[in-house]
Amino acid sequence: MSQTVVVTVKPGSRKGPLVETADDGSLTIFVREPAIEGKATEAAARLLAKHLGVPRSAVTLTAGATSRVKRFRVD
Template sequence: MPTTVRAAITPNSRKGPLVETLPDGTLRLWVRAPAVEGKANRAAAELLAAHLGVPKSAVRLTGGVTSRHKRFEIAD
């Protein structure tokens, strides 16, 4: 059964790559990639995979393609 993870993304960040867990359980992801042509989405998925210790292929963006608030599905 896949797990759903909510994330708030900050693209073009000098602070990133960095992951922080917010009080409501949402992950805050800072990525250096710009929000152009899906670069920030790909960088966020790679950062999330590294943070969770799963392969990049196990992480799939399921919601919020053009939003800063996204949903990722993590395969078991």
């Protein structure tokens, strides 16, 4: 059973690595990696997997490769 998770990624953040949950349940992921060549996306996927307690291989980017708002499928 898979689940879709929509997150906002903040690349190049001095605050990261960190996952914040807002009052409305939305997730914001702060990563130190720059938004160059998918580095921030990969870091966000690793951090999301750790936050959800699943292996990195269970998290797949489905939309938003070049956007700060990303959609991941979690298996």
